Ligand code: PMP
C-alpha cells in the first residue's frame with residue numbers, strides 16, 4: 024500500500040517500543056526486569072481516582088470545551104501562580120491529551136519547512152520526530168558529559184541562525200536528569216532574549232527534583248521571557264497519572280488560540296473524567312507528590328552507587344526526573360562468545376538476552392556511549408536488576 028511520505032520520516036517511539044517488548048517477553052514467562060519506559064510505578068493517589076469516579080457517576084461523560092474545562096484551566100492557573108509565580112488568564116491555557124500531545128500541537132502550529140528547532144542532546148526521544156513531522160529540521164546541540172550535560176550559553180548562541188524558530192528545553196531532563204539553576208537559566212535567557220527566539224519549556228519533571236534544589240522555569244525570569252517562553256507541563260509524572268493523558272500549555276493568547284483550533288480538528292477535548300481527576304491532582308493535597316519524590320531520591324542514590332561500583336561504568340548523579348544515563352563505552356569492542364558489543368543498541372540487546380534486563384540505548388537520545396535506565400520501579404527490582412547487569416558486563420572480554 025502507498026503511504027504518505029511523512030510516516031517514513033519517523034520511527035516508533037523507542038521508549039514505548041522497549042516497554043512493549045519487555046511486556047511481551049514477560050507474557051511468555053520470561054523473568055524480565057524492566058528499566059524501560061519512564062512511568063512511575065506508584066498507583067495514582069486515591070483522592071484523584073475518587074474524583075474521576077465521582078465525575079463518571081455524576082454523568083460528566085460528554086464532550087467538553089476543546090481546550091479544557093474552566094475548572095481545570097483555573098487549577099492550572101493557580102498551580103502556575105503558586106509554584107512558579109506566573110500569572111495567566113484562561114485564554115492563555117490549553118489542556119491536551121498528555122504533554123506529548125501538547126508538544127505535538129505546538130510544533131504543528133509553530134514550525135514548518137525551512138525552520139530550524141534547537142534541541143540540546145541528550146534529548147527525549149520524541150522531540151526530533153515531532154519536529155520532523157512538521158517539515159522543520161531539528162538542530163541538535165550536543166552537550167558534554169564533563170559539563171553535566173548542560174547546555175552552555177555560547178553553544179546556544181552559536182547554533183542560532185536566521186532560520187531558528189525555537190529552542191526546546193527540558194528541565195529537569197529526560198534522560199540525564201539535568202536541572203538548571205536559576206543562574207544557569209538566566210545565562211541562557213540572556214541569549215534567548217537578545218536573539219528573540221521562542222522557547223518551549225518542557226517542565227513535565229518539575230516535581231521530581233533532588234537534594235532540595237529549587238525549580239525555576241524560564242517564563243518566570245522576566246516579562247520578556249514570559250512572552251518568549253511557552254510552558255508545557257502535565258500530570259503524568261508528578262501524580263503517577265501516565266494513563267490518564269492530561270497535559271497542558273500556558274503561553275501567549277495567540278499561541279493558545281491556534282493550538283485550540285488545531286486540537287479542535289484532531290482529538291477535540293481531553294477525556295472529560297481525566298480532566299476532573301487532574302483538577303483534584305492540582306488542587307488537592309500534595310503530600311503524595313513529596314512522598315514519591317523522597318522514594319525516587321532513595322532509589323537514585325542506590326542505582327547511581329551500584330552503577331559506579333561496576334568497573335568500566337561511569338554514571339553522573341542526576342538532580343531530577345527518574346532516569347540514569349550511565350556511560351558504558353568502556354565495554355565497546357568487548358565480546359561474550361560470538362556476541363560483540365560495539366554500540367548502545369548492541370549493549371541493550373546483550374543485556375536483554377543475557378540478563379533479562381530491559382533498558383533503552385543511548386543512541387535514541389543522541390548519545391551512543393550511554394544507556395538509559397528508568398528507576399521508576401521498586402527498590403527490590405533495582406537491586407536485582409543491577410546485580411544482573413553487573414554479572415553480564417563482567418562476562419564481556
Ligand atoms: N516530555 C518528556 C521529557 C517526557 O519524558 C515525557 C514522557 N512521557 C513527556 C514529555 C510526555 O508525557 P505525557 O504525554 O505522558 O504527559
Ligand code: GLU
Nearest residue numbers: 036038039059060061197
Ligand atoms: N517519557 C517516558 C520515557 O521517556 C515515557 C514513554 C514516552 O512517552 O517516551 O520513557
